[in-house]
Amino acid sequence: MQDQIINIPSQYKAIASATRQLDFNMASDLYTGSLLKTLVASKPGARILELGTGSGLATSWIAGGMHKDAVLVTVENNEVLLSVAKENLKNNRIQFVLEDGYTWLKEYKGEKFDLIFADAMPGKYDLFEEAFSLLKTGGFYIIDDMLPQPNWPDGHAERVKAFIDHLESRNDMVLTKLNWSTGIIIAVKIATGI
Numbered sequence: 001m002q003d004q005i006i007n008i009p010s011q012y013k014a015i016a017s018a019t020r021q022l023d024f025n026m027a028s029d030l031y032t033g034s035l036l037k038t039l040v041a042s043k044p045g046a047r048i049l050e051l052g053t054g055s056g057l058a059t060s061w062i063a064g065g066m067h068k069d070a071v072l073v074t075v076e077n078n079e080v081l082l083s084v085a086k087e088n089l090k091n092n093r094i095q096f097v098l099e100d101g102y103t104w105l106k107e108y109k110g111e112k113f114d115l116i117f118a119d120a121m122p123g124k125y126d127l128f129e130e131a132f133s134l135l136k137t138g139g140f141y142i143i144d145d146m147l148p149q150p151n152w153p154d155g156h157a158e159r160v161k162a163f164i165d166h167l168e169s170r171n172d173m174v175l176t177k178l179n180w181s182t183g184i185i186i187a188v189k190i191a192t193g194i
């Protein structure tokens, strides 16, 4: 088996080009994108939440896996990056939210989600409980960049380890850690006590 990515979204090339021009170096990679598309496709009618749209690279993969009755809410606080995503992913089932993720997580009162891709500090290292409370039982909580990355600031490795230890200590999720891509964790929310 070749570790080769196929079926790259049609919008990906244009988004990647705009992303390079902006010198944005936190983009999700192709493997993460492909995995997201696959998991999203497992959920007809899904409500999906992405925290940290960036320029929309992962968003393009998520959109590619969405059934026609699925919806995506994607939150980003950088207007320039979000505009790249919006311009390239014209889809009325995607709600692009220009807002601080901390504020959004504290104030969101809508329906829960079937899959959350938490790719910003809020919803991952901060306000994890708030984000996880928005996930339905049986829903996927996905994070990447769990293996050392060149752009990690000092002290981040310790934060990553503490976060993984915390996830592994919980009884309301089952998870698998993948030493693949940038280091991915796939967690599924379960009712406690099953």
Ligand SMILES: C[S@@+](CC[C@H](N)C(=O)[O-])C[C@H]1O[C@@H](n2cnc3c(N)ncnc32)[C@H](O)[C@@H]1O
Residues within 6 Å of the ligand: 026, 027, 028, 051, 052, 053, 054, 055, 056, 057, 058, 059, 075, 076, 077, 078, 081, 099, 100, 101, 102, 119, 120, 121, 122
């Ligand atoms: C790792 S990048 C996301 C990459 C993106 N998923 C992709 O496919 O390229 C994290 C993103 O979170 C955004 N971000 C950082 N702090 C945020 C906050 N407080 N609220 C919302 N977005 C935030 C950054 O601007 C950045 O675009």
